Amino acid sequence: MKTRVSDLFQIKYPIIQGGMVWVSGGKLAAAVSNAGGLGLVGAGSMKPDLLKHHLEKAQSLTSKPIGVNVPLLYEKAQEQIETALNCGIKIFFTSAGSPKKFTNFLKDKGCIVVHVTSSPDLALKCEEAGVHAVVAEGFEAGGHNGRDEITTMALIPQVKDALKIPLIAAGGIVDGRGMLAAFSLGADGIQMGTRFLMTKESSAHEKYKDLLIKSTPSSTKTLMKATVPVRMIENQFAKEIMQLEQSFHGEELKMKLNEHLGKFRAKNGMLEGDLDNGELEVGQAVSLIKSVPTVEEVFQELMTSYKAALEKLPRI
Amino acid sequence: MKTRVSDLFQIKYPIIQGGMVWVSGGKLAAAVSNAGGLGLVGAGSMKPDLLKHHLEKAQSLTSKPIGVNVPLLYEKAQEQIETALNCGIKIFFTSAGSPKKFTNFLKDKGCIVVHVTSSPDLALKCEEAGVHAVVAEGFEAGGHNGRDEITTMALIPQVKDALKIPLIAAGGIVDGRGMLAAFSLGADGIQMGTRFLMTKESSAHEKYKDLLIKSTPSSTKTLMKATVPVRMIENQFAKEIMQLEQSFHGEELKMKLNEHLGKFRAKNGMLEGDLDNGELEVGQAVSLIKSVPTVEEVFQELMTSYKAALEKLPRI
Numbered sequence: 362m363k364t365r366v367s368d369l370f371q372i373k374y375p376i377i378q379g380g381m382v383w384v385s386g387g388k389l390a391a392a393v394s395n396a397g398g399l400g401l402v403g404a405g406s407m408k409p410d411l412l413k414h415h416l417e418k419a420q421s422l423t424s425k426p427i428g429v430n431v432p433l434l435y436e437k438a439q440e441q442i443e444t445a446l447n448c449g450i451k452i453f454f455t456s457a458g459s460p461k462k463f464t465n466f467l468k469d470k471g472c473i474v475v476h477v478t479s480s481p482d483l484a485l486k487c488e489e490a491g492v493h494a495v496v497a498e499g500f501e502a503g504g505h506n507g508r509d510e511i512t513t514m515a516l517i518p519q520v521k522d523a524l525k526i527p528l529i530a531a532g533g534i535v536d537g538r539g540m541l542a543a544f545s546l547g548a549d550g551i552q553m554g555t556r557f558l559m560t561k562e563s564s565a566h567e568k569y570k571d572l573l574i575k576s577t578p579s580s581t582k583t584l585m586k587a588t589v590p591v592r593m594i595e596n597q598f599a600k601e602i603m604q605l606e607q608s609f610h611g612e613e614l615k616m617k618l619n620e621h622l623g624k625f626r627a628k629n630g631m632l633e634g635d636l637d638n639g640e641l642e643v644g645q646a647v648s649l650i651k652s653v654p655t656v657e658e659v660f661q662e663l664m665t666s667y668k669a670a671l672e673k674l675p676r677i
Numbered sequence: 678m679k680t681r682v683s684d685l686f687q688i689k690y691p692i693i694q695g696g697m698v699w700v701s702g703g704k705l706a707a708a709v710s711n712a713g714g715l716g717l718v719g720a721g722s723m724k725p726d727l728l729k730h731h732l733e734k735a736q737s738l739t740s741k742p743i744g745v746n747v748p749l750l751y752e753k754a755q756e757q758i759e760t761a762l763n764c765g766i767k768i769f770f771t772s773a774g775s776p777k778k779f780t781n782f783l784k785d786k787g788c789i790v791v792h793v794t795s796s797p798d799l800a801l802k803c804e805e806a807g808v809h810a811v812v813a814e815g816f817e818a819g820g821h822n823g824r825d826e827i828t829t830m831a832l833i834p835q836v837k838d839a840l841k842i843p844l845i846a847a848g849g850i851v852d853g854r855g856m857l858a859a860f861s862l863g864a865d866g867i868q869m870g871t872r873f874l875m876t877k878e879s880s881a882h883e884k885y886k887d888l889l890i891k892s893t894p895s896s897t898k899t900l901m902k903a904t905v906p907v908r909m910i911e912n913q914f915a916k917e918i919m920q921l922e923q924s925f926h927g928e929e930l931k932m933k934l935n936e937h938l939g940k941f942r943a944k945n946g947m948l949e950g951d952l953d954n955g956e957l958e959v960g961q962a963v964s965l966i967k968s969v970p971t972v973e974e975v976f977q978e979l980m981t982s983y984k985a986a987l988e989k990l991p992r993i
Contacts, residue, residue, distance in 0.1 A: 509895035513964040514849030533830030541861035579825035
């Protein structure tokens with residue numbers, strides 16, 4: 362399946378596994394790359410030692426290219442980037458910060474740089490900063506979310522019209538139908554997080570996967586808009602956020618939200634299975650997912666459902 | 678372009694023009710039906726006499742089928758339905774209320790009934806109520822909006838999996854790329870509002886169309902979630918709503934919002950061109966629209982861009 366994105370990374374399918382905090386370690390990234398996509402280790406807020414462990418693990422499990430996703434909002438970002446460079450990583454997806462910060466530095470070292478964005482304006486800034494490609498991520502995506510709430514349907518054609526570089530669509534894509542829709546809108550490749558979270562190889566806690574299998578189309582909410590918007594499962598932790606959002610405003614709300622978030626909420630929830638008090642980041646389309654297969658099976662199902670959807674399209 | 682939706686209405690293209698308050702009168706509906714789609718007169722909060730005027734106007738301008746959209750949340754709904762029946766209308770799109778309310782009544786009179794919904798659960802209730810088809814409308818759609826904020830990408834495949842009857846996708850579709858994406862996700866037809874609002878034949882005020890040409894991807898917001906969520910342009914009226922939403926909660930907020938909305942805001946804004954104090958309902962993808970062509974030109978452009986997008990799809 363040849364597109365500008367499969368060419369850029371020299372991979373069989375233009376399918377990227379999104380970097381997800383505490384969920385996409387070395388095992389998942391390697392499985393995705395082995396299946397013909399591009400696996401990313403999600404650096405999240407990992408300390409350099411742990412990141413090194415996951416990158417080396419991925420490299421021990423595959424000879425195919427793997428990459429790293431570094432959210433630039435954490436203080437550790439620079440150290441994480443240096444750790445990844447020392448491990449020989451050549452593919453960097455940066456997010457949640459300015460694309461100007463590390464793009465030239467990484468390109469000078471011969472790396473491929475992709476930045477994740479949530480609006481056509483910001484996508485244009487990525488192109489101007491010299492990245493090789495962008496991920497444009499719609500409002501339906503899990504985890505960190507854009508402030509303008511632009512959905513994938515509205516976002517992708519506008520980014521396509523504004524940019525010359527390859528475009529990877531994200532947000533709401535979990536099967537071949539979604540993949541075909543993304544290509545219809547003008548994408549050159551897709552990134553999926555939630556679909557890969559729900560595989561045998563992801564490090565999400567089993568209890569978390571079980572909860573997600575039972576999710577409904579209204580199970581997620583985008584909350585914490587006063588600080589950094591995040592799409593998450595509406596569990597007890599999220600309900601407490603909604604309570605704060607009803608009771609406070611402005612600077613006071615920001616302080617209360619940061620206090621409530623505290624530390625390790627995402628780790629406690631997604632990795633350790635505290636379904637009530639943890640932060641459970643996931644995309645809105647999670648309720649389309651009915652099983653927890655292997656990564657290889659996900660790729661097979663994607664190709665089957667893509668082909669079926671393609672054949673059913675009305676011709677003129 | 679043959680699908681279950683074009684068969685249902687006996688039309689050339691499975692393309693519906695969404696009923697829009699103050700914007701989709703007889704002239705627009707007739708133009709859409711003449712171009713090979715299905716035009717709907719938006720009854721909105723029209724008094725029966727005005728509705729009769731628009732239906733008769735549409736009938737005088739086309740011999741093709743036309744329909745009416747009746748939002749069931751207004752007191753006048755029953756009277757509007759009787760008016761439309763007296764005019765010989767045989768196609769009813771109902772919305773913003775229970776599909777049980779009029780479906781059997783209308784089917785007994787030989788009418789085709791479609792209900793507009795915003796979630797897979799509600800879509801299933803429509804099917805159970807006996808409607809012929811549903812419109813599933815994503816979060817990116819203009820005007821009245823679902824409480825669960827389910828986007829078109831996440832919504833359409835889930836409605837498709839849950840229902841047997843024909844499915845019309847709405848929300849974020851303004852060109853052939855969006856149309857192709859909707860079919861990819863499993864739709865049998867599409868409904869567009871904003872794209873037809875931005876035509877020469879719509880009754881939207883010229884100043885409103887001029888404003889929309891300059892809109893950006895972040896120009897709309899979904900507001901009034903405490904009462905009935907509506908996607909609208911973030912103008913002065915909308916900013917005042919946001920102020921109320923920051924300052925009040927619960928029953929007090931509902932009261933303040935209803936007071937602020939008052940009467941005629943939509944008419945003043947969209948029909949009469951009061952861009953500051955009127956309510957300007959429109960979809961998020963409006964910023965993809967760069968011109969105000971005729972309806973016939975919209976259909977030509979749709980077919981051209983659909984074909985181009987279809988040819989570009991990666992094959993396996």
